[in-house]
Amino acid sequence: MKQVYSMQQSSHTPELFRFQINFSEDQLTDLKYRLQHTQWPDDPDNQDWKYGVNGRYLKTLVNYWITSYNWREVEQQMNQFSHYKVTIQDTPIHFIYQKSPHSTAIPILLTHGWPWSFWDMHKLIAPLTNPEIYGGNSEDAFDVIVPSVPGYGFSTPAPAGINFWKTADLWHILMQKILGYTHYAASGGDWGALITSQLGHKYADSLYGIHLMHTMELDQFNTEKPWDVMASHKTAENTPSQIRKQALNRMKVFVSHYAVHILDPQTIAYGLQDSPVGLLAWLLERWRSWAQTENGNIETAFSKEHMITNAMLYYMTGTVVSSMRFYADSAHYPWQPSHTHRPLIQAPTGITFLGGENPSGVTTQQRVEAFKKGPKAALYNLHYINPHERGGHFGYYENPAAVIEDIRVMFRTLR
Template identity: 45%
Template sequence: MSVEPFKIAIPDEALQDLARRLEMTRWPHDMENDDWRYGVDAAYLKEVVEYWKDGYDWRAQERRMNTYQHFRTTIDDVPIHFIHERGKGPDPIPLILTHGWPWTFWDFEKVIGPLTDPAAHGLDPAVSFDVVVPSLPGFGFSTPLRRTGINFQKTADLWVRLMRDELGYDTFAAQGGDWGQLVTSQMAHRHSEYLRGIHLSLSLPLNFFEAGIPSLDEYADDEVDYFHHTAAKMEHCVSHIAVQTREPQTLSYAMHDSPVGLMAWLIERRRWWGHTEGDIESRFSKDDSITLTMLYWLTESFVSSARFYWEAANDLWQPSHDRRPVIEVPTGIAVFPDENLIMPRTWMEDYYNLVHLTYMKSGGHFAPVEEPDALVEDIRAFFALVP
């Protein structure tokens, strides 16, 4: 195992191939779909694709990404890409940030600066972080993934080895949402001796694929709206979960061959899961949507990212202990109002060693993109409490 510097440098041939594919797109018919009731509206998608062809600049995005320190290593035959930025301050806290699907490492871009260099962003330098942002195995530049069986549980083990064996941190902190929440929670459950604290922008039980969502009677009287909100949001989660936990390879032939098809599959989730109120560009610009798609397309990683679901659903979580709380490490949770699933407070208090809970005023599933300042503030407030 060795850590090597890495620079993002996509070959011109890959961009030329993409341009040809965009030009040759065969568009399906789309009728009476302005409200996206049938899925992604063709009129909007065509608008984004026209910008993709004539206005979007991948090389500019690549240069922005390369302003950060990127590295690659391999652990147990799993390639791992990560950003590693050192903190400025008296005693930076090592912090690993883990993304989800359809996220990438780049979703954390807006929080890296304030966390590593708080003084430059008008924040108290007493709380700063050494920030590590890996790409999940099989996602983005953590490719090509040549082996099966890598799920969120095994990723948690890999992250502990990355932080301790590769980067030399005896103890560290962790934060995540979506898959990142499960990876982070599993690290805290199984490797609690190494975790100083965890912060989550979503809370789910580690046996989510068996437990499902809470029933109405598990919510307090003043939380009934959370139950109905969750039930409504989950209607826009089941489609991708069903396919990606059962037939991810079959889906991947289309997504691997069509950049427009891939974009449609990804931005459908951004529109419904973000706090967009139906207007995707209120949260995610065309550049955001295209860059997200590019990071899956150019790395040929859709298939392995989709299989992350299959691996989790077919190798169910096994507890490392039967104590309560399940997560004994000090935990902070930020609940964003348009998150896909909002758990009952009593459940969170029972499941975690909960020392910090914030109900945010705005934001959805993609917290570091949608509400980076609020997320940074809450991370800093929580870790100020944790020794």
């Protein structure tokens, strides 16, 4: 890495380095060898994926990885953006920092989750920094910061014990002390939603507002069974059978990875870090289950290239285990409130709901009203909510136009 400059705010300010993504040929050669010498298990009676990832489809995807996928082309696309690295409190942080040409731009921090990467957000960068070229107005411009969560991708090696609320502290230091912004906006999904919610709770005075793709309780790991993601989800006995079945099926898709990542992340990591195909299968199960697909066809939500790129960002950086330990350490180090004010999250909050994640029995048109009647609405200083029919759990990639629209509208009156 080549140092380009260090900030001059104080003698204790960490040095900021310009960073270029570049895996070595030796790394790529070793990866190809492992892919070509995979020991495949049998997979009988699994055409409908009822036992997990379908072997026939996985082999098709791996064959594409070996014969058609071009990392160097993707690498070149990534390096068109401005990448930096900085170490904050012994935690290496990688981030894209793309400034707008407009002097009125405000900074916005976009944070991903698991099994995401910073690259899931790349479709938003140009429209947010140069809105007038993409159907917006120059008054809606943003300086865009897209970090890799600690222990993910190029934010490595992660220190032991890092979790979502500790990451929020790092993000605040990044935005104020490293980049020099007194106020900023933030948006996030999955882990990013928890990190962003913590920013809106602890650092509300420094935020224009926050935008969320998911509404998640900050204390959700503070239970006697933190590995049971559905412990608080009850299905009433008088629920119509069809809706009850949908609710139970939806619960199932979040249970296994959550429990394993909290209880045994190190154990499973030995296999996943050793086998790129094993890792791909573990990620693929979540992508297919959580995205909004047509008849279960994952490629209606993600291209083959994008799926392999995300698998590469976990495998080649050696961050399989640290990304999974993020769950365990959110349970090992419980969240504690920073104040007793109500609502708990004081920053003005906007929420984007996507139809692929509608609760069972709730349509997209009913989504906002159903949320306002539920218990979570009281957690937020609600400023804006908007539902969209298209998209699932990975909204920044699946429906970037909806996210861009909502971010623009949300912050237009908060600048």
